[in-house]
Amino acid sequence: MKHPNAPHDRNWHRHAACRDKPNLDWHSDEPVIRQRCLAICRNCTVRAPCGDTAISLRDPWGIWGGQSPDERDRLAGDEHLRILPPHGNNSRYVKHSCRCDACRAGHTSYEHARRQSASQQELQEPRTPLLQGNPLD
Ligand code: SF4
Numbered sequence: 001m002k003h004p005n006a007p008h009d010r011n012w013h014r015h016a017a018c019r020d021k022p023n024l025d026w027h028s029d030e031p032v033i034r035q036r037c038l039a040i041c042r043n044c045t046v047r048a049p050c051g052d053t054a055i056s057l058r059d060p061w062g063i064w065g066g067q068s069p070d071e072r073d074r075l076a077g078d079e080h081l082r083i084l085p086p087h088g089n090n091s092r093y094v095k096h097s098c099r100c101d102a103c104r105a106g107h108t109s110y111e112h113a114r115r116q117s118a119s120q121q122e123l124q125e126p127r128t129p130l131l132q133g134n135p136l137d
């Protein structure tokens with residue numbers, strides 16, 4: 001039988017220690033959750049092929065092979081992973097589903113500014129009635 005750590009064992013995921021942890025968020029930026037994930041990776045027998053796969057796929061999300069996206073980005077060398085918007089940015093919250101405190105705050109202030117500008121616009125340009133006059137006249 002092929003050793004599960006063999007780099008080209010395409011079935012390595014069958015031996016993944018995270019397989020029975022479906023409730024853990026492997027994309028979380030919360031330090032406590034990240035530490036839990038990393039502890040599972042430390043004892044995983046397919047850490048090497050898992051990390052290699054993430055780098056070869058240029059996957060910018062979550063923990064793979066006990067490595068964060070930043071660590072993989074460094075290992076990827078010149079061919080960087082996709083650049084993510086910084087934390088605290090509304091697009092990191094909306095498009096990339098980050099729910100860290102900074103992204104929540106960034107999203108809240110974006111929404112606040114958007115609503116304020118919409119209501120100011122409404123004050124300046126009152127809505128025109130859909131029907132001008134009485135259609136039965
Ligand atoms: S190294 Fe971590 S992410 Fe990769 S298969 Fe093992 S437990 Fe899952």
Ligand SMILES: [Zn+2]
Nearest residue numbers: 087098100103
């Ligand atoms: Zn964030």
